[in-house]
Amino acid sequence: MDKTVHNFIESGILEAYVTGATSEHENEEVRYMKQHYPAVQKELKGIETSLELLARHMAIPPPPQLWDRIEDEISGLVVTDKHQPRENETDYQQSRQPKEKPEPDYIEVEGQSSHMRIHKAWKWVFAAVFILGKIFLGFAIYFYLENRQAQQNILELKQQLREVRGK
Amino acid sequence: MNLNIERTQSLSSNDVLVTRALYYRYSSWLLGYLIAVVKDYELAEQYMVDIFKEVPNRLHEFTGSDSSPWLCLQVLAKSKLTGYTRALRSGKSNIDSSSAERLRFDSYVNAMTTEQQIVFCGVYYYQKPTALLAQELNKADDEVKKILKEAFLIIKNG
Numbered sequence: 001m002d003k004t005v006h007n008f009i010e011s012g013i014l015e016a017y018v019t020g021a022t023s024e025h026e027n028e029e030v031r032y033m034k035q036h037y038p039a040v041q042k043e044l045k046g047i048e049t050s051l052e053l054l055a056r057h058m059a060i061p062p063p064p065q066l067w068d069r070i071e072d073e074i075s076g077l078v079v080t081d082k083h084q085p086r087e088n089e090t091d092y093q094q095s096r097q098p099k100e101k102p103e104p105d106y107i108e109v110e111g112q113s114s115h116m117r118i119h120k121a122w123k124w125v126f127a128a129v130f131i132l133g134k135i136f137l138g139f140a141i142y143f144y145l146e147n148r149q150a151q152q153n154i155l156e157l158k159q160q161l162r163e164v165r166g167k
Numbered sequence: 168m169n170l171n172i173e174r175t176q177s178l179s180s181n182d183v184l185v186t187r188a189l190y191y192r193y194s195s196w197l198l199g200y201l202i203a204v205v206k207d208y209e210l211a212e213q214y215m216v217d218i219f220k221e222v223p224n225r226l227h228e229f230t231g232s233d234s235s236p237w238l239c240l241q242v243l244a245k246s247k248l249t250g251y252t253r254a255l256r257s258g259k260s261n262i263d264s265s266s267a268e269r270l271r272f273d274s275y276v277n278a279m280t281t282e283q284q285i286v287f288c289g290v291y292y293y294q295k296p297t298a299l300l301a302q303e304l305n306k307a308d309d310e311v312k313k314i315l316k317e318a319f320l321i322i323k324n325g
Contacts, residue, residue, distance in 0.1 A: 012312030015319045018238065020245060021290040021297045048235045050322045054275055055237060058199035066212060067190055073220045074183055 008033055009043050018047045068120075075117065182223040189229070190219055193240055200241070203273070204248060204292050218244050245294055252294045275322050286311055287318035 008014075016022045017030040033040045194215065201211035221243065222229075229239045245252075276284055285304065289295040297315065301308040 010316070011309065012316030015315045016290065016297045016312050019290045020242065020294065023296065023298065046323070047319060048238055050319050052235065052237050054322050055196035055200060057275060058203060058273065059195035060199040060202055061195045062198045062212070062215060066194070066215060067187065070190065070216050070219045073216060074178070074186065074223060
């Protein structure tokens with residue numbers, strides 16, 4: 001290995017660069033060396049691996065609901081198709097024209113998704129509604145059968161009454 | 168009025184998916200790092216939300232850079248923590264107390280000498296430039312960088 005490169009690596013500047021502790025001038029120097037010397041590039045990868053090792057060692061699992069919180073925050077942003085030009089891009093020229101009316105003091109947020117997001121607690125409500133529905137259906141079938149049986153009994157009794165009167 | 172500029176940018180659902188993948192891969196690492204810096208679980212969680220909320224808008228930094236995603240995420244985290252670490256740095260007795268607190272749970276740092284701990288923790292957790300540390304320790308900048316390299320060697324060798 002070139003002695004200059006060796007000294008550069010051994011100086012500790014790469015470690016300082018990866019952790020963001022270098023000056024702008026040093027950053028440029030590292031970027032130049034990285035571009036021109038594969039050994040510097042390899043050393044930088046090694047430092048990144050050390051940082052990953054440390055991070056893995058210090059890892060603390062986040063609470064399960066934290067992603068939902070983040071997703072809720074992200075969903076507050078406007079989700080659009082990237083292939084469609086943005087409104088502010090197409091109307092760029094128009095937006096440069098001085099406007100007669102001042103901008104309102106709020107941001108318009110338009111939901112474009114056809115899906116609805118609800119809180120997880122609603123699953124218990126849906127389960128309760130489903131179970132209650134089944135119970136009511138059971139009662140309905142029971143009373144229907146009871147009613148049919150009663151009507152049959154009435155018909156039989158009427159028949160017997162007619163027979164008794166006929167005698 | 169305080170407008171949030173991030174909210175004016177458009178996102179695709181794909182951006183959210185990539186962010187979720189990054190979250191599942193690195194959230195525990197990031198939370199560990201944040202707790203080590205702020206030493207407050209709830210505050211660290213709030214920082215997590217703030218950081219990952221910004222990831223979809225900065226995915227180009229993850230894809231455009233040849234650095235690992237973890238490093239990019241850490242750069243983002245450090246930019247969010249700048250105000251906090253600056254406030255910490257303005258405190259007088261921060262160096263000794265911070266490294267002493269770290270000794271209790273970080274075995275890698277535990278294996279370092281006091282000087283290495285001060286330099287490593289100063290750079291890694293409190294975003295101190297090596298020039299500032301050199302001033303604080305009354306050493307040359309080159310010397311501080313060498314101490315930092317030794318600290319990294321300890322981590323590398325486990």
